[in-house]
Amino acid sequence: MGPRSSKVKKVHGHEGDAAERGRKQAVEEFTESEKKRQQIQNAQRMSELKERVKREKAKLKSYTPGDMSGAGEFEDIDLSDINAVRIAVIGPAGCGKTCFINLAETILLGEDKVTAIPQSAAGEGSLYLLPHLSSLNFRLLDSRGFFSPGESYKEELIQILSGRIRDNEPIPRPNDTYGNHRHLRDVIAKRDVALLSDCIHGIISVLDYNDPKFMEYADEAKVYRRLLKENGYSTAAVVTYKTTEAITEEDRRYHQNEAAKAIGSSIDRTFSLLNHVALGTEITVETEMTIVDILKTALLGAESFIKVQKQLEKYKFEDEIRDILTEDQRISVVDFMTSLENKYAWTKAEVNNVIEIFDNNYIDTVQRLNQKWEEVEDKITPWTIKDLIKEELDELLL
Ligand SMILES: Nc1nc2c(ncn2[C@@H]2O[C@H](COP(=O)(O)OP(=O)(O)O)[C@@H](O)[C@H]2O)c(=O)[nH]1
Ligand SMILES: [Mg+2]
Numbered sequence: 359m360g361p362r363s364s365k366v367k368k369v370h371g372h373e374g375d376a377a378e379r380g381r382k383q384a385v386e387e388f389t390e391s392e393k394k395r396q397q398i399q400n401a402q403r404m405s406e407l408k409e410r411v412k413r414e415k416a417k418l419k420s421y422t423p424g425d426m427s428g429a430g431e432f433e434d435i436d437l438s439d440i441n442a443v444r445i446a447v448i449g450p451a452g453c454g455k456t457c458f459i460n461l462a463e464t465i466l467l468g469e470d471k472v473t474a475i476p477q478s479a480a481g482e483g484s485l486y487l488l489p490h491l492s493s494l495n496f497r498l499l500d501s502r503g504f505f506s507p508g509e510s511y512k513e514e515l516i517q518i519l520s521g522r523i524r525d526n527e528p529i530p531r532p533n534d535t536y537g538n539h540r541h542l543r544d545v546i547a548k549r550d551v552a553l554l555s556d557c558i559h560g561i562i563s564v565l566d567y568n569d570p571k572f573m574e575y576a577d578e579a580k581v582y583r584r585l586l587k588e589n590g591y592s593t594a595a596v597v598t599y600k601t602t603e604a605i606t607e608e609d610r611r612y613h614q615n616e617a618a619k620a621i622g623s624s625i626d627r628t629f630s631l632l633n634h635v636a637l638g639t640e641i642t643v644e645t646e647m648t649i650v651d652i653l654k655t656a657l658l659g660a661e662s663f664i665k666v667q668k669q670l671e672k673y674k675f676e677d678e679i680r681d682i683l684t685e686d687q688r689i690s691v692v693d694f695m696t697s698l699e700n701k702y703a704w705t706k707a708e709v710n711n712v713i714e715i716f717d718n719n720y721i722d723t724v725q726r727l728n729q730k731w732e733e734v735e736d737k738i739t740p741w742t743i744k745d746l747i748k749e750e751l752d753e754l755l756l
Pocket of ligand 1: 476503
């Protein structure tokens with residue numbers, strides 16, 4: 359570059375300096391106001407989220423079975439026997455079941471009301487089927503973690519779902535060496551399925567992303583997936599994170615997909631959750647919202663399970679009643695009288711006489727005869743026949 363051009367540049371540079379300063383200032387001012395605007399927006403969003411969490415927590419605390427389903431969903435179904443909706447929290451050992459329940463208790467009831475105490479070491483956690491949130495109208499049941507996704511824990515899960523293993527009871531395993539609970543296995547296996555009110559209605563499945571077996575579970579958990587699906591359960595899935603490292607949105611989505619596939623849940627019923635208990639970090643309002651969403655999802659699934667079971671019960675009952683009625687009504691008075699004619703060797707004339715009386719009084723079935731007995735009994739002769747008819751009728755409709 360020659361001296362001329364440098365001169366031009368210099369002149370230009372002088373003008374440019376002023377313009378540049380102006381531009382810089384404008385940019386700074388804009389950035390500053392944009393920052394403030396975003397801060398205000400964030401603060402607003404945060405206070406809205408806090409309000410929402412507060413409302414949702416209050417709703418869960420006053421929850422009554424049926425609340426999550428739309429109005430009218432339980433119109434013709436009696437829920438009075440369901441004191442509390444029962445949700446089992448299941449998953450591999452150490453995945454964060456107890457920590458999750460601990461978080462739910464902390465945000466709904468407060469730290470001083472927590473009953474779910476997680477294992478801090480790698481050892482086995484809950485060996486009992488422990489109910490939590492017992493002061494509310496739903497329960498979270500902490501269960502014993504499984505160590506492989508294979509067949510071996512299937513029977514145990516069936517016993518929990520069917521209410522054969524009762525609240526606060528040990529969950530016995532064949533190779534348990536401690537506690538001498540093994541004898542309980544036979545006792546539990548012989549029990550009947552519990553009443554609907556004491557069975558498990560909903561499921562929260564937990565998987566720990568940090569678990570080295572995460573992918574193994576994701577591949578092989580189909581035993582549980584099938585079992586739950588076949589029995590009409592709809593599962594809420596939770597992927598827990600025990601790390602303060604930032605997780606990219608892409609990774610999170612990937613884990614969520616894998617967990618949804620493994621558990622047989624849909625993406626919108628699969629949640630990511632930071633394990634604040636294990637990390638020892640403050641529970642954020644976002645985490646509170648996630649826990650609320652998990653509980654709501656699980657309760658909705660549980661309500662639809664209860665609805666289907668109740669409908670099945672109702673149909674079964676109605677079918678039985680219908681069977682009884684049709685069986686009775688199928689017996690015509692003609693058939694009834696003919697059988698008595700043979701049994702007691704009455705004459706045809708005697709029997710026809712009685713049938714004619716019935717006919718004149720619009721009595722065609724034994725049911726009808728029973729209802730109208732007082733109207734016709736005096737017309738039946740001789741009285742020996744009348745008494746035997748009555749005796750046989752009572753016997754038949756007992
Ligand atoms: N460092 C530490 N780890 C914890 C603490 N509480 C739980 N953990 C870990 O967090 C994980 C989940 O624990 P937990 O909820 O008991 O799992 P569960 O077996 O599914 O009930 C396990 O790996 C625990 O070892 C804690 O207080 N400190
Ligand atoms: Mg546990």
